[in-house]
Amino acid sequence: MKKQIRFIAAGASLLCAMGAMAEEQELKAVHAFPSSLIYSQSFLDFVDKVNEQGEGVIQIRVLGGPEVIGLPQQPDSVRNGVVDMAYTAASFYSGKIPERDALISSNTNAVYARESGGIDLFNEIHQQKMGVYYLGWFDSGVNYNLYTINEPKLNDEGDLDMSGVRLRSNPVYDAFFTDYLKVQPISLPTTDVYSALERNVVDATGWTQIGMSDLNWDKFLNYRIDPAFYSTDMGVIVNLDSWNELSDEAQEILQRVAIEHERYSAESFAEVAAEQQAALEENGMSPFELEGEAATRYLDAAKEASLNRMRARMEQHPDGLTNYDELVEKFNKPDTK
Known part of the structure; x- marks a missing residue:
């Protein structure tokens, strides 16, 4: 009887553990500009892609833009864990990451910088100096x-x-x-x-x-x-503790979709720039x-x-x-x- 009880208890524990492992994770996010602006729309498009491909694994819940947390305060809000993610310009936290000028002075876009290893290096610098994970350089190459x-x-x-x-x-x-x-x-x-x-x-x-x-x-x-x-130097930063707490699968989905959106936004924004001008x-x-x-x-x-x-x-x-x-x-x- 005692063996049966131990077996049942062990099985229940295993089921609970499996349930916890399978629990969908969530990141709270803000964006720098009003939702109506095309740059914010690009970020919201990225969010939709993550939420579709990450169903059951990872979801991003957007709290809003500068009406929720002021634009200048958003980077520190991510660093301090008030929110998990922000779509913002690296210029808004240049005091901590002066290397942001590598993006501003760039003659190319995120597609090239991702392939060259530039964005990976930029991410390492963010982790070391600011305690955030640099997920991607979005909407790049727009002058x-x-x-x-x-x-x-x-x-x-x-x-x-x-x-x-x-x-x-x-x-x-x-x-x-x-x-x-x-x-x-x-x-x-x-x-x-x-x-x-x-x-x-x-x-x-x-x-x-x-x-x-x-x-x-x-x-x-x-x-x-x-x-x-x-x-432009718009990108997505994630609180490093929040990133590290994500499952491997959640991290893989976020990073893969971010890299895909880097290319998509660079190519589509080049066309939009010509049309709008x-x-x-x-x-x-x-x-x-x-x-x-x-x-x-x-x-x-x-x-x-x-x-x-x-x-x-x-x-x-x-x-x-x-x-x-x-x-x-x-x-x-x-x-x-």
Whole structure:
């Protein structure tokens, strides 16, 4: 009788253990921008793919965007375990990861950087310095332009003359604006730019080649300055403890879907960028093209400002310039570096 009881108890324990192992795991997530913006829609598409392929294993529950946790607070909320995951720009936590400029100054996209080992190295740095897992570089390869209300001016050398321009900036391109364009930009979050343009607080801003019409900024901005520069640095970070607590199967699903979405978003956003820029021109936005050596100086200055910032901030860290050269190599195609 005692043997039967022990057998039943052991069987019950085994069933409980199997049930626990099979229990569906969940990650709570936030995203940087309002849900209506195309970048947020890309992240939500990734979430849908994970939830479909991970049914019974892993699910992502999206709590919302900046209305839930403010954009600047989201990275630390992941690091501290308030939420498990955030879709955000690496620029919003550059104080901890100055290597983010490897993405910004990149001349390529996540497909190349994943194959070169750049994103794996970037993930290692995130784990060491911030205690988060860098799951993927989404929506990559989308460039930035300067957009203005008034027709841009050139100096005698053909370079852009931004004197008197009230230029909105953000952490992505503030070094370029300050060092090369010699302006003191006004830092404003994305959600405040519409009213700033409307009230003439600013009359120029940087923005990517995607999503301007979603924000309705094209209601005020009339000129796009070419050539485009930099790359977006949107990605997904996961609290490292939360990541380590996931089953191997859950981790495999998340990483596989993330890598698939890196490629999908890079390719689809390249098409969307071309379509949206053409639509802006059809609706009255005028391209303003820097030419010849002036265009070369403009692009070289943008890259130099980004990499100089990266070097200066890395040198303040105990690890110094460890990984600097490797990151620059792995995030740039050698034929256009």
